[in-house]
Amino acid sequence: MIKIEIFKEDERVETRTSRAKDDKPARTFYEQDAYAHLGGKFPSLIKISLEKDQPAYAAGLYTLHSSSYVINNFGALELKRFGQIIVPVEAEL
Template identity: 35%
Template sequence: MIKIEIKPSQVTVDERPGEKDGRKWVTREQSGYIYLGGDYPELFVFRLAEGQPPYEAGFYELVESSIEVGQYKRLVFSRSFALRPIQNIKA
């Protein structure tokens, strides 16, 4: 299980608009801490789908469909990045 923590200060969406070849777009991101086995969790940023509300503060695990095998057989985050709440967990 990959554990992710969203702190109360991270319950916001960062939006960055842009334009390329006449097409306008908006990137929506949220940040959290991911536990990868080290002494401390690491800060990371992940995309939110259009219209998706930010995840609330708490502990989550990565949903399996969030990871896929990409180009050259490398693991990558899918565009449908999703988290599942973890109940009764301690930091």
């Protein structure tokens, strides 16, 4: 299980807009900072994609929801580029 942590100071949505290019209009992205614990000494800063008007995730521990993965053209498991969902880690009994 991949552990993702959101700290209190990261309970906010960050907005960025790409520039229009050729025939493609500008696009707005909504993101939130989080930290992935991947087994190293320190967690790695990551960006969680959010939908427009989606509130920021609250501080806490999360993991990726199973809908955040797809099977690629070669039959391998792959993380979706967009539409990832995180869910709270349930407290151990």
